[in-house]
Amino acid sequence: MYLNGKVAFVTGAAQGIGRAMVEELLHKGAAVILVDLNRIAGEQCKASLDEEFGSHRTLFIQCDVTDEKQLKAAFQKTMEHFGNLDILVNNAGVNNEKDWEKTIEVNLISVIRGTYIGLELMNVKNGGRGGVIINISSLAGLTPAAYQPVYCASKHGVIGFTRSIAALASIGNYGVRINTVCPAFVDTPLLESIEKEENMGEFYKYKDNIKDMMKSFGVLDPSLIAKGLIDLIEDDSFNGAVMKITTSRGIHFEEYAAHQKTKV
Numbered sequence: 001m002y003l004n005g006k007v008a009f010v011t012g013a014a015q016g017i018g019r020a021m022v023e024e025l026l027h028k029g030a031a032v033i034l035v036d037l038n039r040i041a042g043e044q045c046k047a048s049l050d051e052e053f054g055s056h057r058t059l060f061i062q063c064d065v066t067d068e069k070q071l072k073a074a075f076q077k078t079m080e081h082f083g084n085l086d087i088l089v090n091n092a093g094v095n096n097e098k099d100w101e102k103t104i105e106v107n108l109i110s111v112i113r114g115t116y117i118g119l120e121l122m123n124v125k126n127g128g129r130g131g132v133i134i135n136i137s138s139l140a141g142l143t144p145a146a147y148q149p150v151y152c153a154s155k156h157g158v159i160g161f162t163r164s165i166a167a168l169a170s171i172g173n174y175g176v177r178i179n180t181v182c183p184a185f186v187d188t189p190l191l192e193s194i195e196k197e198e199n200m201g202e203f204y205k206y207k208d209n210i211k212d213m214m215k216s217f218g219v220l221d222p223s224l225i226a227k228g229l230i231d232l233i234e235d236d237s238f239n240g241a242v243m244k245i246t247t248s249r250g251i252h253f254e255e256y257a258a259h260q261k262t263k264v
């Protein structure tokens with residue numbers, strides 16, 4: 001997909017990986033809807049981006065992605081404001097083993113719901129003009145994470161759902177490609193949750209173990225994740241891809257047997 005002039009919807013856009021993705025999309029000429037629960041951070045993010053890219057290139061929408069009514073309204077506002085939707089990045093995520101139901105709601109249920117709403121709008125069979133959906137998983141979506149069992153489950157779910165819906169989109173000729181990105185540790189405020197009992201709950205006593213893992217695996221810059229996102233959007237050969245991003249191997253892909261691969 002050629003990004004110039006396209007319209008992208010990014011959740012969790014106010015900071016971290018989401019903000020890095022927004023900046024890359026703007027540099028490539030797209031218009032971007034910034035969707036985030038945090039109004040202050042979202043408005044500050046937009047104000048900063050306006051200085052570099054102009055105020056017409058972005059729209060901030062305060063939205064809790066776990067609230068179906070708010071999420072649907074955000075998509076509706078996008079269509080009204082920009083007239084179309086070409087790219088959807090379901091990025092918003094939390095790490096909370098204490099309120100683990102919230103983790104499942106944000107990291108998995110909202111990704112599924114956002115994908116379905118985005119597909120409805122982009123599917124050429126519905127009069128859409130096609131597009132690309134990227135769901136953000138994690139390396140914890142591919143390996144056990146002893147100290148984040150529910151976060152791990154949510155991210156495994158993102159991969160299973162994304163590969164499945166990508167296969168359906170191909171079989172149904174929807175004109176929409178759906179892929180997932182699995183970064184290892186990335187230098188964002190999310191990592192601060194490791195130090196908080198209200199996030200880690202019973203696993204708080206293992207916080208130093210996670211920090212040792214971070215020392216061992218290293219911590220990635222969000223800009224590398226944004227680069228991986230752009231690769232998946234621009235290269236039309238990717239559908240159902242599971243992109244991994246680690247300090248040791250950079251951007252690479254999980255390999256599956258031929259019968260488990262998704263056609264474009």
Ligand SMILES: NC(=O)C1=CN([C@@H]2O[C@H](COP(=O)(O)OP(=O)(O)OC[C@H]3O[C@@H](n4cnc5c(N)ncnc54)[C@H](O)[C@@H]3O)[C@@H](O)[C@H]2O)C=CC1
Pocket residue numbers: 011012013014015016017018035036037038041063064065066091092093094106107136137138139182183184185186187188189190191
């Ligand atoms: N930081 C890391 O080490 C890694 C993060 N990831 C994933 O990348 C994604 C982005 O994470 P980070 O940028 O690191 O986190 P972050 O905490 O820096 O940013 C997450 C953003 O999502 C927003 N958000 C949270 N709940 C929301 C909700 N209910 N509705 C709308 N917005 C909401 C927050 O306000 C925040 O702006 C997440 O899905 C995370 O699981 C994956 C692998 C590594």
Ligand SMILES: CC/C=C\C[C@H](O)C(=O)/C=C/C=C/C=C\C=C\[C@@H](O)C/C=C\CCC(=O)O
Pocket residue numbers: 095137138139140143144145183184185186190191192193194244246248249
């Ligand atoms: C507060 C931090 C929350 C989330 C961080 C993020 O989602 C994350 O990166 C979590 C990673 C958890 C990893 C858990 C185990 C890692 C296991 C390793 O065995 C993976 C090993 C190699 C990857 C090889 C490769 O294909 O590159």
